[in-house]
Amino acid sequence: xxxxxxxxxxxxxxxxxxxxxxxxxxxxxxxxxxxxxxxxxxxxxxxxxxxxxxxxxxxxxxxxxxxxxxxxxxxxxxxxxxxxxxxxxxxxxxxxxxxxxxxxxxxxxxxxxxxxxxxxxxxxxxxxxxxxxxxxxxxxxxxxxxxxxxxxxxxxxxxxxxxxxxxxxxxxxxxxxxxxxxxxxxxxxxxxxxxxxxxxxxxxxxxxxxxxxxxxxxxxxxxxxxxxxxxxxxxxxxxxxxxxxxxxxxxxxxxxxxxxxxxxxxxxxxxxxxxxxxxxxxxxxxxxxxxxxxxxxxxxxxxxxxxxxxxxxxxxxxxxxxxxxxxxxxxxxxxxxxxxxxxxxxxxxxxxxxx
Amino acid sequence: xxxxxxxxxxxxxxxxxxxxxxxxxxxxxxxxxxxxxxxxxxxxxxxxxxxxxxxxxxxxxxxxxxxxxxxxxxxxxxxxxxxxxxxxxxxxxxxxxxxxxxxxxxxxxxxxxxxxxxxxxxxxxxxxxxxxxxxxxxxxxxxxxxxxxxxxxxxxxxxxxxxxxxxxxxxxxxxxxxxxxxxxxxxxxxxxxxxxxxxxxxxxxxxxxxxxxxxxxxxxxxxxxxxxxxxxxxxxxxxxxxxxxxxxxxxxxxxxxxxxxxxxxxxxxxxxxxxxxxxxxxxxxxxxxxxxxxxxxxxxxxxxxxxxxxxxxxxxxxxxxxxxxxxxxxxxxxxxxxxxxxxxxxxxxxxxxxx
Ligand SMILES: Cc1ncc(COP(=O)(O)O)c(C=O)c1O
Ligand SMILES: Cc1ncc(COP(=O)(O)O)c(C=O)c1O
Ligand SMILES: [Mg+2]
Ligand SMILES: [Mg+2]
Ligand SMILES: [Mg+2]
Ligand SMILES: [Mg+2]
Numbered sequence: 035x036x037x038x039x040x041x042x043x044x045x046x047x048x049x050x051x052x053x054x055x056x057x058x059x060x061x062x063x064x065x066x067x068x069x070x071x072x073x074x075x076x077x078x079x080x081x082x083x084x085x086x087x088x089x090x091x092x093x094x095x096x097x098x099x100x101x102x103x104x105x106x107x108x109x110x111x112x113x114x115x116x117x118x119x120x121x122x123x124x125x126x127x128x129x130x131x132x133x134x135x136x137x138x139x140x141x142x143x144x145x146x147x148x149x150x151x152x153x154x155x156x157x158x159x160x161x162x163x164x165x166x167x168x169x170x171x172x173x174x175x176x177x178x179x180x181x182x183x184x185x186x187x188x189x190x191x192x193x194x195x196x197x198x199x200x201x202x203x204x205x206x207x208x209x210x211x212x213x214x215x216x217x218x219x220x221x222x223x224x225x226x227x228x229x230x231x232x233x234x235x236x237x238x239x240x241x242x243x244x245x246x247x248x249x250x251x252x253x254x255x256x257x258x259x260x261x262x263x264x265x266x267x268x269x270x271x272x273x274x275x276x277x278x279x280x281x282x283x284x285x286x287x288x289x290x291x292x293x294x295x296x297x298x299x300x301x302x303x304x305x306x307x308x309x310x311x312x313x314x315x316x317x318x319x320x321x322x323x324x325x326x327x328x329x330x331x332x333x334x335x336x337x338x339x340x341x342x343x344x345x346x347x348x349x350x351x352x353x354x355x356x357x358x359x360x361x362x363x364x365x366x367x368x369x370x371x372x373x374x375x376x377x378x379x380x381x382x383x384x385x386x387x388x389x
Numbered sequence: 390x391x392x393x394x395x396x397x398x399x400x401x402x403x404x405x406x407x408x409x410x411x412x413x414x415x416x417x418x419x420x421x422x423x424x425x426x427x428x429x430x431x432x433x434x435x436x437x438x439x440x441x442x443x444x445x446x447x448x449x450x451x452x453x454x455x456x457x458x459x460x461x462x463x464x465x466x467x468x469x470x471x472x473x474x475x476x477x478x479x480x481x482x483x484x485x486x487x488x489x490x491x492x493x494x495x496x497x498x499x500x501x502x503x504x505x506x507x508x509x510x511x512x513x514x515x516x517x518x519x520x521x522x523x524x525x526x527x528x529x530x531x532x533x534x535x536x537x538x539x540x541x542x543x544x545x546x547x548x549x550x551x552x553x554x555x556x557x558x559x560x561x562x563x564x565x566x567x568x569x570x571x572x573x574x575x576x577x578x579x580x581x582x583x584x585x586x587x588x589x590x591x592x593x594x595x596x597x598x599x600x601x602x603x604x605x606x607x608x609x610x611x612x613x614x615x616x617x618x619x620x621x622x623x624x625x626x627x628x629x630x631x632x633x634x635x636x637x638x639x640x641x642x643x644x645x646x647x648x649x650x651x652x653x654x655x656x657x658x659x660x661x662x663x664x665x666x667x668x669x670x671x672x673x674x675x676x677x678x679x680x681x682x683x684x685x686x687x688x689x690x691x692x693x694x695x696x697x698x699x700x701x702x703x704x705x706x707x708x709x710x711x712x713x714x715x716x717x718x719x720x721x722x723x724x725x726x727x728x729x730x731x732x733x734x735x736x737x738x739x740x741x742x743x744x
Binding site for chain 1: 391393395396397398399400401406407409410411413414419420421422424425426427428460461462463464465467468472492495496499577579584585586587603604605606607608620621622623624625626627630705706
């Protein structure tokens with residue numbers, strides 16, 4: 035038995051793997067592989083339509099938004115957002131909550147001015163800053179809803195006088211959100227949406243074409259929106275598998291149900307971290323992520339032996355990111371609560387042996 | 390029985406589908422899906438290394454070139470090439486042989502001047518221009534080695550006084566090339582390399598950083614080269630499947646053997662087109678592509694009934710592109726010569742019925 039706590043690409047539901055595997059041999063009974071289907075074929079158009087529809091349904095997307103499936107990952111969005119929304123000479127406001135936010139800011143600086151409204155860098159990003167003002171003349175406000183590396187989550191989004199843009203790569207579909215509060219949401223697929231190779235973008239149509247820049251076609255949201263994400267050959271298999279995963283999510287009861295389960299999973303793990311004398315959490319409790327649970331050993335000498343024991347017990351991907359150290363258990367939608375219990379057991383076993 | 394003559398995404402070898410399908414359930418005996426493997430895991434590093442190695446081996450890539458697997462398709466390369474190689478105020482020389490070449494030119498114009506050295510547009514791209522001069526002060530010369538839509542192929546590349554850049558999306562790995570003649574080669578994977586979602590770039594390292602532009606990180610070849618295509622999360626499954634396909638290609642005897650088979654396949658089909666009174670080719674014979682065979686019916690009234698018959702006989706994807714009309718049979722590496730024979734039979738059957 036393996037328990038995949040990897041941060042991404044990460045676990046997806048077993049039945050999604052099974053269906054995706056079948057489609058590589060025989061897609062929808064066509065006798066053809068999903069890998070050899072033309073992206074202009076009606077069969078693939080149906081996949082794209084259903085994918086868009088499921089996103090809209092699961093996230094309650096109001097009208098006036100385009101749902102795009104693009105390439106280049108969240109990292110290309112770091113540039114596409116300012117390229118499309120930040121006009122020459124304008125300022126964008128960024129909340130600096132971790133490595134990904136910082137990378138997003140770095141790319142934005144190529145297109146205009148970046149104002150950091152608040153940062154928790156001084157504490158190695160162990161909390162989410164809460165008192166800050168967003169300038170009313172900013173082109174947009176950018177935040178990272180979940181900080182995959184540092185294990186913090188934005189439980190409440192600020193009221194903003196300007197369009198809010200959020201990198202939701204590691205928590206999209208894990209919790210309920212009000213899409214109408216956002217001008218643009220993007221998310222690399224490889225956590226709760228699907229396999230690597232596709233990035234989801236929800237963008238308010240009225241923001242398109244605002245920067246006035248002449249952009250390379252592939253960086254222009256308007257072109258992708260006008261072409262329903264088929265301006266060029268899309269990542270067919272990644273989109274198809276994302277669709278299968280969204281179907282699974284819907285059958286499970288949707289995002290609200292997921293949020294309940296994720297909250298319970300996270301609670302079980304943080305409870306053990308707090309209770310167990312060997313371990314401690316790295317983040318301010320009120321900002322603890324329900325997706326990426328970061329913790330360290332009180333005694334640095336316990337780190338290696340615990341990692342070894344956990345690996346012997348089938349735990350995968352729990353080594354913390356080098357900028358935090360210790361451990362990170364990513365407990366995305368597809369990770370069953372029983373896997374969390376198994377990790378808790380290993381923590382207890384370790385504590386007993388090292389009491 | 391189905392015969393997939395689609396232009397791309399297109400047929401890949403059946404054993405590649407089988408192996409890819411297995412890896413979605415259980416990758417390399419790890420008990421994990423290829424879709425849930427971290428791109429930083431040693432198991433995926435091995436995939437990336439082998440992929441790069443196979444490209445180098447199969448194409449005889451000399452030292453001094455980087456082999457990159459990126460996202461965004463060939464269409465993003467239309468912009469990345471000038472962004473990286475064309476400095477402000479410089480001119481790039483383009484050979485206009487079809488729709489893709491034109492799109493590449495359009496994107497380049499955002500970064501500098503474009504000089505069209507020759508074009509066959511006036512004849513709807515039925516041939517490859519051969520008499521032209523490449524200005525010695527151009528930043529680079531760009532050509533499309535195979536015109537997927539119009540069915541022409543560059544059988545010989547010009548001697549150029551400046552670095553040659555080639556879009557080889559639809560013929561890479563189908564024929565032998567001298568990589569050292571090129572400064573940069575790019576190819577969307579979804580013909581002879583693998584599934585959609587990844588683009589291959591071979592670039593001479595000495596060209597990197599030449600434009601002097603500060604680029605978005607994701608558009609900067611240097612950043613991708615320095616990070617061995619792992620600057621951000623790569624399209625894991627597409628790269629893995631491309632690796633499987635390159636293994637197959639090597640086992641089949643490599644690119645030279647493929648070229649022989651492709652030449653034989655194309656000859657069989659063009660021979661029938663010429664011989665059969667119902668059909669005629671659309672391109673100048675000496676420039677006829679060995680990958681995309683374009684033909685029309687002499688009598689326009691025969692077009693629909695032939696399409697119908699071919700579809701009844703299991704032929705898929707043979708409708709021509711709207712800018713050419715008629716038929717296009719794409720006969721990529723993985724398409725067996727027996728499928729070509731089957732198409733020839735349908736053409737003969739149709740001719741008999743309509744004699
Ligand atoms: C919050 C967040 N943003 C951005 C990224 C970068 O995504 P990609 O690798 O798809 O570019 C990640 C990757 O883990 C992430 O967790
Ligand atoms: C020669 C050529 N160049 C470029 C492209 C565009 O590739 P992509 O869809 O990967 O952007 C194609 C697609 O068929 C092509 O055949
Ligand atoms: Mg982070
Ligand atoms: Mg504790
Ligand atoms: Mg063409
Ligand atoms: Mg004829």
